[in-house]
Amino acid sequence: MLNANGLSCERGDRQLFAGLSLALEAGGLARLLGANGSGKTSLLRILAGLTRPAAGEVRWRGERIGDLAEEYGRELAYIGHAPALKDELTVAENLAFAARLAGIVASGAQLEAALEVLGMATRAALPARVLSQGQKRRVSLARLALPGAPALWLLDEPFAALDEDGIGRVRALTEAHLARGGMLVLTSHQDVPVAAGSIQTVTLGA
Amino acid sequence: MTAAFAAVLRRDLLVALRRKGDALNVLIFFVIVASLFPLGTGAEPGQLRTMAAGVIWVGALLAALLSLPRLFAADLADGTLEQMLVSAQPLPAVVAAKVAAHWLSTGLPLALIAPVLGLQYGLPSDALLVLLGAVLLGTPVLSLVGAAGAALTLGVRGAGVLTGLLVLPLCVPALVFGAGALTASLSGLAPGPHLSLLGALLAVSLPLGLWAACAALRVALD
Numbered sequence: 001m002l003n004a005n006g007l008s009c010e011r012g013d014r015q016l017f018a019g020l021s022l023a024l025e026a027g028g029l030a031r032l033l034g035a036n037g038s039g040k041t042s043l044l045r046i047l048a049g050l051t052r053p054a055a056g057e058v059r060w061r062g063e064r065i066g067d068l069a070e071e072y073g074r075e076l077a078y079i080g081h082a083p084a085l086k087d088e089l090t091v092a093e094n095l096a097f098a099a100r101l102a103g104i105v106a107s108g109a110q111l112e113a114a115l116e117v118l119g120m121a122t123r124a125a126l127p128a129r130v131l132s133q134g135q136k137r138r139v140s141l142a143r144l145a146l147p148g149a150p151a152l153w154l155l156d157e158p159f160a161a162l163d164e165d166g167i168g169r170v171r172a173l174t175e176a177h178l179a180r181g182g183m184l185v186l187t188s189h190q191d192v193p194v195a196a197g198s199i200q201t202v203t204l205g206a
Numbered sequence: 207m208t209a210a211f212a213a214v215l216r217r218d219l220l221v222a223l224r225r226k227g228d229a230l231n232v233l234i235f236f237v238i239v240a241s242l243f244p245l246g247t248g249a250e251p252g253q254l255r256t257m258a259a260g261v262i263w264v265g266a267l268l269a270a271l272l273s274l275p276r277l278f279a280a281d282l283a284d285g286t287l288e289q290m291l292v293s294a295q296p297l298p299a300v301v302a303a304k305v306a307a308h309w310l311s312t313g314l315p316l317a318l319i320a321p322v323l324g325l326q327y328g329l330p331s332d333a334l335l336v337l338l339g340a341v342l343l344g345t346p347v348l349s350l351v352g353a354a355g356a357a358l359t360l361g362v363r364g365a366g367v368l369t370g371l372l373v374l375p376l377c378v379p380a381l382v383f384g385a386g387a388l389t390a391s392l393s394g395l396a397p398g399p400h401l402s403l404l405g406a407l408l409a410v411s412l413p414l415g416l417w418a419a420c421a422a423l424r425v426a427l428d
């Protein structure tokens with residue numbers, strides 16, 4: 001499904017990685033490991049189609065992601081470092097907007113159910129401004145719990161800033177996704193065990 | 207596509223509504239700039255009438271410029287811009303919605319207050335209508351050209367000044383035709399041709415501005 005061949009990435013004059021390949025099938029999990037600055041986020045951004053690799057290509061269902069454009073976007077959920085929440089909007093409004101951007105039309109009850117999966121339903125009416133880092137992360141991850149969530153998840157440090165309860169919820173969410181045949185690429189410094197049919201580890205900067 | 211346009215437009219207007227200060231600052235800036243000129247040049251009615259067109263247009267241009275840095279920078283900082291680029295929606299629809307929201311929250315108020323400032327310069331009522339029409343046609347051009355400029359300078363230090371240096375020269379045609387329409391009307395000529403040219407300018411800058419802004423955003427986030 002997701003195939004990356006011979007990827008290399010340069011930032012400034014420095015080469016972060018070269019000749020990196022990755023293949024992910026339904027239900028597969030890829031963990032990206034490496035020290036700070038080893039290119040984990042850059043690799044995720046390349047897989048999301050945000051950054052163009054210096055060499056190599058990424059294919060989704062056999063087609064280059066550059067040619068697929070929004071079609072790839074429909075099957076992809078990329079959640080980066082920034083929570084992508086507007087301070088001025090409430091938690092529910094932020095989630096509704098994120099859903100529409102992903103092409104999902106969700107009802108109020110579905111939005112609330114998704115927030116409940118991350119334990120944020122009681123905060124639905126609060127402006128995002130007053131949330132803590134961990135709560136913001138929960139809200140930005142809540143769109144993964146909406147019905148019709150995409151097949152491929154690219155998550156950058158999904159467990160960062162989360163407490164034990166949050167880590168458990170996100171872990172359950174990702175495991176359910178993998179069990180349904182979804183695909184997941186994640187970077188994480190915490191050693192959170194996520195169960196999957198096939199797990200591959202990509203170590204960068206080695 | 208229309209759903210994406212509506213969703214982004216709605217969100218940006220909601221944000222603008224909850225941050226009224228931003229739009230209000232632009233409007234107050236415009237009023238102050240336009241009010242300073244008579245204080246500096248003296249309040250001789252004939253002289254005021256001849257310079258009204260230029261002063262109001264330059265004031266609107268500078269005021270619109272003031273609001274540009276936030277157009278994409280806020281979305282870049284909180285990560286929503288990234289989400290828009292990887293989303294299931296076509297980027298031009300998203301950018302078009304952002305430009306539309308920018309125009310509704312800054313350009314439209316500027317256009318509506320321009321005739322009031324025109325009164326201050328002693329413009330006759332038919333000239334006030336021409337002024338309103340010209341600013342209504344001209345401010346979307348500023349928003350479109352400005353969006354391209356703001357996207358090009360995204361993430362650059364001193365982006366505000368740089369956006370001005372990029373955008374102001376490109377806004378010269380809008381200034382010339384916009385002020386021209388008013389001058390023509392004041393000297394008893396038909397303002398129609400100038401307004402038509404402004405409309406044509408808008409028709410040209412719509413695809414070009416969106417295209418340039420989309421291309422610049424992809425580069426900025428690479």
